[in-house]
Amino acid sequence: MSRAKTPTELGPDALLPHNTRRSLPIALLRAREAVMGHFRPMLARHEITEQQWRVIRILAESGKVDASEMADKAFILAPSLTRIIRSLEERGLITKHKDADDGRRVLLEIAPAGMRVIADVGPESRAIYDQLEARYGHERVEVLLDMLDELATLGD
Amino acid sequence: MSRAKTPTELGPDALLPHNTRRSLPIALLRAREAVMGHFRPMLARHEITEQQWRVIRILAESGKVDASEMADKAFILAPSLTRIIRSLEERGLITKHKDADDGRRVLLEIAPAGMRVIADVGPESRAIYDQLEARYGHERVEVLLDMLDELATLGD
DNA sequence: GCTTATTAATTAACACGTTAACAATATGGC
């Protein structure tokens, strides 16, 4: 058996995890950025960020929800959500008040101005998504969503 | 549970793009976060971020590259890359100098300390990735990578 | 050769992601 090689004697390829071009983290990042690239200009025209859009959209779907539930549904970490809520409230798109039953909880609700954003952005967003889905293939989108969900829940 | 009372007379479902739980942007985000959740603690132990790891890994793979090429390969925007390069150079993991042929370009090269990071992190990273791939299924990872790549290049 | 346009990189400004620490409120055991 030959003597052990020190790290500096090894070619770097032997140490690398695998080809950078075929790695899940980067592939997921690239796919996500490509998808969001279709939505971002439209959202920017409405002066709203992707995360702000997720929040008001969930409020329109689900009515009153507290911050924890929102963080879970919108997949936004609590500190980010705190800032987003502050911004949306200052802009009058949502309202916020303490839960009477549990003083720790903050209940969120969409405001009329927020509903107008839903009415403005919703159809445009749907149109972009539908076009994307049509180009990729409806069936394949379903398959991809299933595969992504399975990847996301591997460790449960 | 959500029996949504709608804030206005207009049902929001008519305006919403589609079900939030089955949307590509969020599914991609969740999948990516789940995957990175497996790597992040290890990277944190080595006091390195995901993006910094991508940069030094590409330098180990490709030798000298300029900033534009790095931005392309690591999928990092130029302003972020400027900050990452500054940080990595201050920590002595990479070196940086102007291109003699084109004074605008900045050439990057991995430093010995950076190679030690490669030697330390690389095997651990590979082990995590291999385990992940084994649990998800090698074949399915390949299929997923192909589908993600196609999604990322839809508009080309 | 000189002006103009283009390109590479940086800076600025703002929003979000991430971890850790913290304050306020609820809960459970005694």
Place this chain on the structure above:
DNA sequence: GCCATATTGTTAACGTGTTAATTAATAAGC
């Protein structure tokens, strides 16, 4: 009721994402 503990949300600090503006250097047009 009182205390230790757990939970909810916020703040802090730092790194990254994003767009726009800026600087430095090269390339193109004439």
